Amino acid sequence: MSVRIRAIDIQDGILFLNFIVEDTGVGIAEEDAQKVFREFGRLDRINERREFGSGLGLAISKRILKAMGSELLVESNLGNGTSFSFVIRSPVTQAEQPVFEARPLSGMTILYAEDEAIIRHLTARQLRDAGATVIEAEDGEVALGELRKKAPDLLLIDIEMPRLDGVETLRRLRTSDPGHRYPIFALTSHISGLKCATARSLGADEVFTKPVQILPLAAAFMARRGHSGVHTPSIGGELWQADQGTLVSENFFVLLRSDATALAKKHIPAFEDQMRNDLEQLAVEMAVENYENIKQIAHRCLGVCLVLGAQAISKRLEVIENAADSKQKDQIENRVAGLIELLELTVQEMRKAVPAPI
Numbered sequence: 001m002s003v004r005i006r007a008i009d010i011q012d013g014i015l016f017l018n019f020i021v022e023d024t025g026v027g028i029a030e031e032d033a034q035k036v037f038r039e040f041g042r043l044d045r046i047n048e049r050r051e052f053g054s055g056l057g058l059a060i061s062k063r064i065l066k067a068m069g070s071e072l073l074v075e076s077n078l079g080n081g082t083s084f085s086f087v088i089r090s091p092v093t094q095a096e097q098p099v100f101e102a103r104p105l106s107g108m109t110i111l112y113a114e115d116e117a118i119i120r121h122l123t124a125r126q127l128r129d130a131g132a133t134v135i136e137a138e139d140g141e142v143a144l145g146e147l148r149k150k151a152p153d154l155l156l157i158d159i160e161m162p163r164l165d166g167v168e169t170l171r172r173l174r175t176s177d178p179g180h181r182y183p184i185f186a187l188t189s190h191i192s193g194l195k196c197a198t199a200r201s202l203g204a205d206e207v208f209t210k211p212v213q214i215l216p217l218a219a220a221f222m223a224r225r226g227h228s229g230v231h232t233p234s235i236g237g238e239l240w241q242a243d244q245g246t247l248v249s250e251n252f253f254v255l256l257r258s259d260a261t262a263l264a265k266k267h268i269p270a271f272e273d274q275m276r277n278d279l280e281q282l283a284v285e286m287a288v289e290n291y292e293n294i295k296q297i298a299h300r301c302l303g304v305c306l307v308l309g310a311q312a313i314s315k316r317l318e319v320i321e322n323a324a325d326s327k328q329k330d331q332i333e334n335r336v337a338g339l340i341e342l343l344e345l346t347v348q349e350m351r352k353a354v355p356a357p358i
Contacts, residue, residue: 004257013091020085022261028076036074037062058084081261104218106131111152113143113169114187115161116300118270119307122255123212127156129258130214140164144172151182154221156212159188159199160299170202183224185217189302189318211251211307247342247349252309256353264354271308272347275301279339282320286336294332295324310346313339 004020028036037058062072065086076082110132114120117138124134135152137143141164143157159166166186173180186204188196196207206220256263278301285293298321305314316335323331 004259015090017088017090018085019088020083022083023081025081027078027081028074029078030076033074033076037072103129103131104215105221108132108153108221109135110154110156111135111137111143111146113137113140113155113157113161113166115139115158115163116304118267118274118304119158119210122267122307125258125262126212126214126255130218140166140169140172143169144176147173147177151180153182155182155184156217157184157186157204158303159186159196159207160303166204167198167202170199170204174203183221185220187212189299189306209306210303211309247310247312247346248353249309249311249314251307252350253353255309260354264351267308268347268350268354271304271310272343274304275310275313275343276340279336279343282336282339286332289327289329291324291327295321298324310343310350313342313346316342 004022005017058072065072068088070086070088072084072086074082074084105127108131110127112120112124112127112134114123114136115138120136120138124136127134135146137146139161140157143155144164146152147155157166157169164172170184170186173184183205184203185206185208186196186199187208187210189210199207205224208217255267278297282294282297282301285297298317302314302317302321305311305317316339320332320335323335
């Protein structure tokens with residue numbers, strides 16, 4: 001079960017808090033959804049474990065919320081878990097309001113270009129949770145097509161992409177739309193490097209490392225939109241400097257709090273399958289010493305691991321990518337050895353952290 005609390009709006013000194021309780025259990029049929037609010041009521045289920053309790057909890061909760069001017073809502077489908085939600089209004093002072101600001105990107109339209117599906121879906125979810133309308137593009141060609149339709153408030157673009165990467169997209173954009181009024185933020189797994197410098201020279205206002213941090217992103221956007229002339233520093237830094245034994249970073253738990261159900265059912269299994277395939281291919285490329293392919297695979301995997309919070313694997317992949325540049329075979333072999341086992345341990349740790357369904 002997971003519990004999410006989000007500040008969804010502030011109006012005239014009133015903060016609106018949205019509470020969502022979700023589980024990944026057997027679910028409730030549509031025709032039975034409202035029956036769960038009956039006093040002493042139970043659903044007739046065959047071959048299901050015995051449930052305990054008086055059957056009053058949801059009925060009492062619904063009455064309390066009604067007295068508070070709210071409503072307890074239920075959404076469910078058989079086999080897909082159940083979600084209960086309600087909104088509470090709470091007065092706040094002007095001084096307190098920034099503390100509760102949970103949707104700093106409200107009202108923004110962001111065109112987000114990223115080729116890796118896992119990264120794109122998870123990051124887009126974070127941006128939407130922060131209030132943005134997100135248009136997703138799987139590469140630079142699609143992004144340019146979207147830009148021809150309508151200008152966004154912000155272009156957020158990955159530097160490394162197949163077909164048409166971020167650098168070449170910016171180069172074409174400088175020719176086709178030199179007077180664009182929206183900021184351009186580039187994304188990368190490394191804050192330094194030739195492509196980052198090139199991206200800046202072609203018009204990228206900021207370069208951010210993955211995973212995206214919402215508040216710094218919002219602050220940089222506000223500084224640009226305000227035309228204050230103040231250059232907001234890029235959010236860079238190295239990978240987490242925690243102990244090598246740490247398997248997952250805080251970013252995984254940020255994603256977990258946002259949507260535990262999607263992580264458990266979709267993103268963790270997809271991550272495991274993709275990483276296993278890529279790491280097996282990495283070993284194949286090592287056998288023939290194809291350093292260019294090794295670098296590409298390591299870079300792609302690094303981006304996914306950074307966004308999902310696979311910290312220990314990220315550290316190894318960063319070394320592998322850098323070592324492939326200088327063809328340091330021993331360095332690569334040392335880091336590739338045991339990566340599959342490290343992946344298995346990481347996935348186990350992620351699954352252990354996901355709340356069990358009720």
